[in-house]
Amino acid sequence: xxxxxxxxxxxxxxxxxxxxxxxxxxxxxxxxxxxxxxxxxxxxxxxxxxxxxxxxxxxxxxxxxxxxxxxxxxxxxxxxxxxxxxxxxxxxxxxxxxxxxxxxxxxxxxxx
Amino acid sequence: xxxxxxxxxxxxxxxxxxxxxxxxxxxxxxxxxxxxxxxxxxxxxxxxxxxxxxxxxxxxxxxxxxxxxxxxxxxxxxxxxxxxxxxxxxxxxxxxxxxxxxxxxxxxxxxx
Numbered sequence: 001x002x003x004x005x006x007x008x009x010x011x012x013x014x015x016x017x018x019x020x021x022x023x024x025x026x027x028x029x030x031x032x033x034x035x036x037x038x039x040x041x042x043x044x045x046x047x048x049x050x051x052x053x054x055x056x057x058x059x060x061x062x063x064x065x066x067x068x069x070x071x072x073x074x075x076x077x078x079x080x081x082x083x084x085x086x087x088x089x090x091x092x093x094x095x096x097x098x099x100x101x102x103x104x105x106x107x108x109x110x111x112x
Numbered sequence: 113x114x115x116x117x118x119x120x121x122x123x124x125x126x127x128x129x130x131x132x133x134x135x136x137x138x139x140x141x142x143x144x145x146x147x148x149x150x151x152x153x154x155x156x157x158x159x160x161x162x163x164x165x166x167x168x169x170x171x172x173x174x175x176x177x178x179x180x181x182x183x184x185x186x187x188x189x190x191x192x193x194x195x196x197x198x199x200x201x202x203x204x205x206x207x208x209x210x211x212x213x214x215x216x217x218x219x220x221x222x223x224x
Contacts, residue, residue, distance in 0.1 A: 034212060043203055043215040044155070088155070093210075097160075098143065099168055100205075100213055104154035 003027060004091050006103035014111050019076040021087050021106050026070070027094030033065055034090040035074045037083075038105065044088055048074065079110040114138075116216035118204050124222045125194055133189045133219045137206030144187050145213060146179060150200045158202075161187060162209070194223045 005024045013019045021035075032051055036044035050056045050063040050072065062075040072091075076083055086105040092098065117136040125131050137144050146158040157171040161181045172178070176194075181187040191198055201220050207213040 032210070036215075043201075043218045046212050046214060049212045090213075097168060098162070098209070099145065099157050099160045099171075101157065102147075102155040 002103075003101045004089055004103040006087075006089050006106045008104060009107040010109050011106055012109045012111055013079050015079060015081060017079050019079045019083065019108055019110070021074040021076075021089075021108065023072045023074075023089030023103055024070055025072070025089075025091045025094075025101075027091070027101075028067075028070060029094040029096075030070075030091045031093030032091070033063070033072045034092070034100070035061075035063060035072075036088040036090060036102075038086045038088055040085075047087075076108075079108075081110045081112045084108055084110045116204055116206050116214055118202075118216035118219050120219060121217065122220045122222075124224060127196060127223055128193055130190065130192045131194055131221065133191075133202050133204075133221070135187045135189070135204030135206075135216060137185060137187070137204070138214060141206035141208055141214075142184065143207045143209055143213070144181060145205045145207075146187070146189050147203045147205065148200045149203060149218075155203065158189070191221075194221075196223045199223045 035047045038044045048063040060077045064073045088105045089103040090100045144161040147155040160168040176192045179189045201218045203218045205213040205215045
């Protein structure tokens with residue numbers, strides 16, 4: 001079982017729709033959770049961090065965390081073609097470590 | 113500086129040569145991370161520094177890889193006797209402890 005699992009996609013949504021990206025993690029001791037966006041040929045860019053159960057909203061983005069289910073999600077409202085990228089889920093702090101463990105990413109395509 | 117700075121941006125080297133990759137973290141960030149991303153792949157953890165110490169170097173693929181950090185700031189990743197499978201983008205990130213990590217633009221290493 002991978003430590004952080006994401007569907008590789010591509011996930012295709014029409015412009016203006018809600019994109020829903022999901023991530024599960026295996027280490028129940030994980031403390032911190034992050035979503036990064038990576039455009040092709042570029043480095044990862046932080047979108048959201050979430051540390052406690054529930055929802056956290058920032059503009060068009062909402063991160064959701066459910067530690068009991070070991071599940072993190074990212075919702076993108078009013079998706080735009082410029083949101084087309086790979087979205088990486090990262091988990092930190094499990095098993096006494098400070099390193100970030102990344103999923104392999106979900107490729108999102110927003111269709112104009 | 114304002115962001116994480118990596119140099120060089122691109123490096124082409126001959127098989128068997130040594131290379132040094134440099135990372136200048138965000139000022140004041142005590143934690144520094146090196147990751148590697150091969151074409152179309154996820155982020156592979158290499159090493160984590162807290163200050164000048166490396167409490168987790170579990171991701172270094174072989175003893176050809178080493179890294180150091182001096183003055184709690186700049187870090188250098190050294191690859192000795194480079195092989196073609198070392199070709200990848202090497203990413204550096206920095207963070208305050210317990211918070212989000214920010215990535216540099218990466219160094220694209222090509223071993224020919």
